[in-house]
Amino acid sequence: MIFTETHLRGAYLVDLQEISDDRGFFARAFCANEFEKHGLKPAIAQINLSFNEKKGTMRGLHYQQAPATEAKFMRCINGAIYDVIVDMRPDSDTYLQHFGIELSVENRRALYVPEMFAHGYLAxxxxxxxxxxxxxxxxxxxxxxxxxxxxxxGIQWPQTVTIVSEKDAGWPLIQR
Known part of the structure; x- marks a missing residue:
């Protein structure tokens, strides 16, 4: 696994380190030891799968506060999504800054989302x-x-959002 830290401390892009032969390739998609080496939380309480019928579907931006702050490890297994994280750590130098990346079945990239980061994606x-x-x-x-x-x-989504839940459309605006 190849870990590349984003400009948001603790958030990483994770690329596969493929071992190829005439059958195709093999790659480790997750390794608790490698996560720990990079200071990442390897615990898994849940594994989730979301399917999006139509492009333009927005999911998020969500996060959980204490006592249930959560780290996430995201991968797109069909099609493509534009994945965005926002630093919600009030004491962070990058508080309220965001990072966005396309995750797709073709690029096989993953994104490690640290605790106290809001997360969402657009299909x-x-x-x-x-x-x-x-x-x-x-x-x-x-x-x-x-x-x-x-x-x-100021997130620049690469496509128009056409489907969003009432809950996600109803979150309050940030008051500065």
Missing amino acids: LTDGAQAYYSASEFYTPGVEQGLRYDDPAL
Whole structure:
């Protein structure tokens, strides 16, 4: 696995280190030891799969506060998504800054999302599927969210958002 830290401390792109032969390739997609070597939380409480019928579907931006802060490890296993994280750590130098990356079945990239980062993605293709682990159980009482279109964040989504849940569209705007 090849770990590349983003400009948001603790958030990593993870690329496969493929071993190829005439059959195709083999690559390690997750390794707790390698996560720990990079200071990442390898715990897995849940593994989730989301299917998006139509491109333009927005999911997020979500995060959980204490006592159930969660790290996520995201991968797209069909089609393509534009994945965005926002640093929600109030004491961080990059508080409220974001990072976005395309994850696709073709590029096989993954994104490690640290605790106290809001996370969401936009389906770039019909039938896009995301597969991701979470280090804590979903805990509705501590869930928080940001609006994907909050002007305070300035996220430039690569396509128009056409489908979003009422819950995700209803998160309050950031007050500065």
